[in-house]
Amino acid sequence: MKRTIIIFLLLAAAVGGWYAWKILNAEQSGSAPVFHGNVDIREVRLGFRVAGRVAEVLKEEGDGVAPAEIVARLDAQPYENAVDQASAQARQLEARLAELQNGTRPEDIEQARKNLTATEAAHENARLIFERQQQLVSSGAVARQDFDTARASFQTARARRDGAKAALDLLLAGTRAEQITQAEASLEAAHAALSQAQTQLADTVLTAPETGVVLTRVVEPGSIVQAGSTALTVSLLSPVRVRAYAPEPQLGLVHPGRKVLVFTDSRPEPYHGQIGDVSARAEFTPKSVETEELRTALVYRFRVTVQDADQGLRQGMPVTLRLED
Template identity: 40%
Template sequence: MKRLFKIVILAVIFISVGVVGGRWFIKMKNNPSATEFKIYGNIDIRDVNLAFNEQERIAETFVEEGDRVKKGQVLAILQTNRLEAQIQEAEAQIAAQQEVVKRLEAGTRPQEIEQARAEVAAVKATVRNSMLNFERISKTSGTGATSQQALDNARAQLDVDMARLKVKEKGLNLALEGPRKEDIAAAKNTLEALKAALSLLKIRLADMTLISPSTGIIRNRILEPGEMASPNQPVVTLALTDPKWVRAYVPEPDLGRINLGMKAKILSDSFPEQSFEGWIGFISPVAEFTPKTVETEDLRTKLVYEVRVFVHDSEDLLRMGMPVTVIVDNTVRSDASGGNCAPAQG
C-alpha cells in the first residue's frame, strides 16, 4: 500500500513538472520578447581629421569628397624640393666624414714618415753648422778678431736651430705613433651623428606623404594644392566605415537585460528585406535623465543609458544618422574573432 502511495506521489510530481514546463515553453515560444530586447537608435560613424606632420605647401591632392579609400592609400603630398636638397647635403657630409674616419684608421702614410725623418736630418745638419760657427766665433772673439755682436748672433742662431730640431723630432714621433684613439672615436661619433640627422630627414620626407590609416570615405576635402599645410591644420576628413555603430539609449529598468558582447540584429526601414549582424560594444557607466535632470520618484524610471551597438556593414549601406531598430538576443554573447569581442566600458 505504501509503495503504491509513493508511486502515485511521484507520478503527480512528474505530471506537474511537465505541465509547468510545457506552459513555460509555450509562453516563451509565443512571447519572443522574453529572450529578445528591442531598442531604437541612429547610425553613427567615427571621423578622423588627417593632417601632415610637416609644414609645407601642398603639391597635389589625389582624392575628392565621397571617394572610397583603402588603408595605406596615398591621399596627398607636400612639396619636397627643399627637404630633398637637405638630404643631398647630409649625404655629402656623411661621405666626407667617412673618408676622414678611413684616413684616421689607416694612420700616417709611409711617405709622410720618411718626409718627417728627412726634415729632422736637415735640421740636425743646420744645428751642427750653427754649433761649429758659434765655436769658431767664440775663439776669435776672445782675441778681438770678431765683435761681441757676432758672437751673440751666432749663439741666437744656434738656439733657434736647436728649437727647430725639437719641433721636427716631435713631428716625427707623432707620425710614427699615428692618430690618437680619441681622435678616431670622435670622428666616428661625428659620422654617427650625421647618419642620425639623415635618418631624421628621411622620416620627414616620408611624412610629406599623407596616407590613409584605415578604410573609409572622404567626407571633407579641407585644403587644396598650393595652400600651406601644418600639423594642426587637417587636410581631409575620413569617415571610418568599419565597424559602424548604432547609438541608442536603454531605459534604466531595462538595463539589466543587456550585457557587453550580446549579439544583436539591426533592421532599417530602407532595407526591409535585409538585416545586419552586430554586438553590444559599449554601455555607458553614467545615466542620463530624460527629459530633464530631476531625480524624483516619478522621473527616476526615465533614466537612460547610452549603448553602442557595433555593426559590420561590408556593403556600406547604412548611412550616418539613419534610424534603425536593434533587436538584442540576450541569450547569446558574441565571442567571434575579428573585433566581435566586447571592448571595455568607458
C-alpha cells in the first residue's frame, strides 16, 4: 500500500515537473503556445414592442436576413384605428385653438348688438306698462292680478336686457390669454398621443437590426404575443469572436492587438484573428473548453476577433489558437 502511494506521488511530481518544463521551454525557445476556446457569436432575440396577433412570419430557420429587412408582422388594424382617433382629436383641438386666437367675428358682435337693441325695446315697453298699471291699481281701475303680471313682465324684460348687454361686453373683450394657453396645452397633448399611436403602429412591423441568420422561429401566424416576447432569434454574421483562456504562466504572451491563427477540425487552413481584450480577473477553466492542462488551473479569459470569418464558424464550435509571431 505504501509502495503504491509513493509511486503515485512520484508520478504526480513528474507530471508537474513536465508541465512546468513545457511552459518554460516554450517561453525560452520562442515556440508559439497553443490555446483552446469556443466560437462566440452574438445573438439577437427579436420581439415586438406591442402586443397583438401575429399576421405573418416571413423567415424560416436558417434563412439569412439583411439590416432593416422585415421578418414578421402583427395585425395592424387596432393600431390603425388608434391613429385615426388620435388624428381626429388633434384636428378638433387645432380648430378650437384657431378659433380662440382669431377672436370674435364681426358678425357675432353685430348680432349681439341687435339682440341688445331688441331687449332694450322690450324692456322699455314693459316698463311703461308696469308704471301705467301701478297708477291704476290704487284706484281700483285695474285688477291686482293684471298689475302683478305687468310687474313680472317688466322684471323679466330687464333681466333679458342685462344678459344681452353682458354678452355683448364679453364679445367685445375678446378671448382671455388663459383660454389660449389651455387650448395650446390640450393640442400638445393630442399631438403627443398621435405620435405615440403612430409609433405603436410602426412597431407592428418587426425588422432585423443587422445581417445574420435566423436560428429559431418561436411564433407562428395567428399566435397572440405579448410586448417584448421573443419572436425570432437571429445569429449575427459579424463580428465573429473566439472566447479562449490562457494560464497564468502564459499570460505575458497574450495582449491586445496580437495576431493569432484560429484552427478548426473541419478546415485545414486557419482563420486569422486578433486579440481584442484580456480579462483582468482569474477564473477556473470552463468544462466546455477541452485543454491539455488540469481543470483546476486558474486561467484568464481573452477574446479574439476573427478577421476572415465565414459560414464555417458556428456558435460554440471548439477551436485551437496559436500565436502568429
